[in-house]
Amino acid sequence: MFRTFTELDAEDPSEKWESTLQPPSISQITASTKFSPRWIKYFYARFKNECPTGRMREADFRRIICMVIESNQVSDPYISRLFCAFSSDPTDKVITFNDIVTCLTFLSEGTPEVQAEWTVRLITGRPDEDNFQYPEFATFVSSVFALGDARERMKRNTEKETARQRAMTLFKELDKDNDGVATKADLARFFRSIQEADTCPV
Numbered sequence: 001m002f003r004t005f006t007e008l009d010a011e012d013p014s015e016k017w018e019s020t021l022q023p024p025s026i027s028q029i030t031a032s033t034k035f036s037p038r039w040i041k042y043f044y045a046r047f048k049n050e051c052p053t054g055r056m057r058e059a060d061f062r063r064i065i066c067m068v069i070e071s072n073q074v075s076d077p078y079i080s081r082l083f084c085a086f087s088s089d090p091t092d093k094v095i096t097f098n099d100i101v102t103c104l105t106f107l108s109e110g111t112p113e114v115q116a117e118w119t120v121r122l123i124t125g126r127p128d129e130d131n132f133q134y135p136e137f138a139t140f141v142s143s144v145f146a147l148g149d150a151r152e153r154m155k156r157n158t159e160k161e162t163a164r165q166r167a168m169t170l171f172k173e174l175d176k177d178n179d180g181v182a183t184k185a186d187l188a189r190f191f192r193s194i195q196e197a198d199t200c201p202v
């Protein structure tokens with residue numbers, strides 16, 4: 001029988017979760033994900049160390065991302081999108097431990113459909129969206145290209161055009177019927193074609 005997080009929390013009364021947020025038990029998480037109880041316990045301890053209340057806010061998320069990724073490798077707008085995508089409820093502006101484990105489990109499947117759904121979340125900032133139009137796609141592509149490092153500012157100015165051109169080319173590729181709307185299914189088809197190209201012998 002696994003110990004629950006509540007039992008683990010009880011060992012350290014100085015770190016209380018917010019009363020409205022009940023942490024799930026390890027057995028609940030292992031039942032719904034692929035992760036081992038050992039990994040979950042380790043990851044939970046790390047999460048709780050960074051976020052004693054159990055609610056990770058965007059500033060915490062940004063700080064942690066910047067600890068593991070060089071700051072010039074990821075843009076601020078992209079981190080904000082990532083934060084939104086991880087949150088099961090983007091309106092409450094927090095990520096819970098369960099949100100992270102659920103998203104990592106989902107992403108580990110790695111299918112074109114999963115990649116498509118995740119990308120739509122990154123593009124739209126909404127978890128249940130099925131489609132998007134060019135303006136929000138172009139902004140998303142810019143966030144991927146934009147760099148947070150001031151030293152790259154000059155380079156970024158020349159890359160803006162490249163980002164816009166790439167956004168247009170990609171959107172055209174996605175929106176096959178040319179009605180101005182790209183769908184999750186269009187993205188899945190796109191990711192599938194990339195996977196097939198990668199596995200196809202030259």
Ligand SMILES: [Ca+2]
Binds near residue numbers: 174175178180182183
């Ligand atoms: Ca279309």
